[in-house]
Amino acid sequence: MSEADVKRHRQWTKQLNRAVEADGWGQVLEAVEAYEQTSMLILQDLPHADISPEQQDLIEKVVVTINLRATCLGSLDGHGSRPTKDEMEDIAQVLESVLQRTPRVFPLDLAELDPPPATEKTSKAATGDTRDQRLSILIDKIGLKDAERYVDPQIIVSCYCDEGGFIEPKQEVPISTMLDPPYIGFNHTITLETTMPTLHSRNCVIFFEFVHYKKEKRKKSVRCWTMLELDEIQPRQLILELYAKPCDVHRKQIRLLTEKPLYLHLTLTFV
Numbered sequence: 001m002s003e004a005d006v007k008r009h010r011q012w013t014k015q016l017n018r019a020v021e022a023d024g025w026g027q028v029l030e031a032v033e034a035y036e037q038t039s040m041l042i043l044q045d046l047p048h049a050d051i052s053p054e055q056q057d058l059i060e061k062v063v064v065t066i067n068l069r070a071t072c073l074g075s076l077d078g079h080g081s082r083p084t085k086d087e088m089e090d091i092a093q094v095l096e097s098v099l100q101r102t103p104r105v106f107p108l109d110l111a112e113l114d115p116p117p118a119t120e121k122t123s124k125a126a127t128g129d130t131r132d133q134r135l136s137i138l139i140d141k142i143g144l145k146d147a148e149r150y151v152d153p154q155i156i157v158s159c160y161c162d163e164g165g166f167i168e169p170k171q172e173v174p175i176s177t178m179l180d181p182p183y184i185g186f187n188h189t190i191t192l193e194t195t196m197p198t199l200h201s202r203n204c205v206i207f208f209e210f211v212h213y214k215k216e217k218r219k220k221s222v223r224c225w226t227m228l229e230l231d232e233i234q235p236r237q238l239i240l241e242l243y244a245k246p247c248d249v250h251r252k253q254i255r256l257l258t259e260k261p262l263y264l265h266l267t268l269t270f271v
Contacts, residue, residue, distance in 0.1 A: 008045045013096045015041055020092050023085045028073050035070040039063050039165045047246045053220050055098055061106050062095050067165035110169050133270040135192045139173055141185045142210055143262035150212040153184050159194055160249045161202040168193045205229055209247050224257045226264050239263035
C-alpha cells in the first residue's frame with residue numbers, strides 16, 4: 001500500500017466523518033453537501049488507488065450507501081428512511097477499516113435500500129408504458145482488435161446519476177470463456193435493480209466497463225468502457241461504441257478507443 005493510497009484513504013474517512021457528524025446534529029443541508037463531496041472525492045481517487053478487488057468492492061458499496069443517504073435527506077416527501085444516520089456511523093467505520101488486513105463486514109443489504117420513488121405523475125410522463133418495469137440487458141459480446149490477449153475478461157455494469165452518484169451496486173458479468181477473435185462472448189443477462197421510472201426521474205446513465213486481470217499488478221484493470229443513455233433504451237438489439245479509459249461518468253472527456261468498427265453488442269428488454 002503506497003503512501004499516496006494511505007493519504008487518500010485518510011481524506012475519505014475525514015470527509016465522511018464530517019458528513020456523519022453533521023447528519024447526527026440534524027444539519028441536513030450541511031450533511032447532504034458533505035456526503036456528496038465524500039462520494040465525489042472517492043470516485044475521483046478510486047481509479048488511481050492500488051487496492052485489491054475486494055477492497056474496491058467494499059468501497060463502492062460505501063459510495064452507494066453515501067449517495068442513498070444524501071438522497072434520503074434531500075427527499076421532500078419523506079420517502080427513503082434508510083440508510084439511517086446510525087447506519088451511516090457503521091458505514092464510516094467500514095470505510096476506516098477498508099485498508100486493514102481484515103476489514104469490517106459490510107453491515108447492510110443494499111437491495112433493501114431502494115432510492116425514494118418518483119411521483120406517479122413524473123413516472124408516467126417520463127417512461128410511457130414502462131411503469132414499474134426494470135431493464136434487462138443481454139450482454140452478447142464485445143469486439144476488440146486484440147481480443148485474444150485478455151485474461152479473465154469481464155463486463156461491469158453500473159447506474160449513475162449526476163446528482164446522486166451510483167444508485168445501486170455494480171453488477172459483474174461472469175468471466176468469459178468464449179473467444180472468437182475479434183470478439184469476446186459473454187451471453188449473459190443482468191437486470192437492473194432500479195425501476196425505469198426512477199432511472200428517468202433521476203436522469204441516469206448506464207455504464208459498461210470492460211475489465212481484465214493483470215498478472216503483474218495482481219488486480220483487475222479497465223481496458224475500455226461505454227454507456228447507454230435513456231433515450232437509447234427500448235426493446236431492441238443495439239451496439240455501443242467503445243471509449244478509452246478511464247471511465248468518465250461525468251462525460252466531460254470522451255475519446256474513442258479505436259477507429260476500427262468494434263462495439264459492445266447488447267439486447268434490451270423490459271421485465
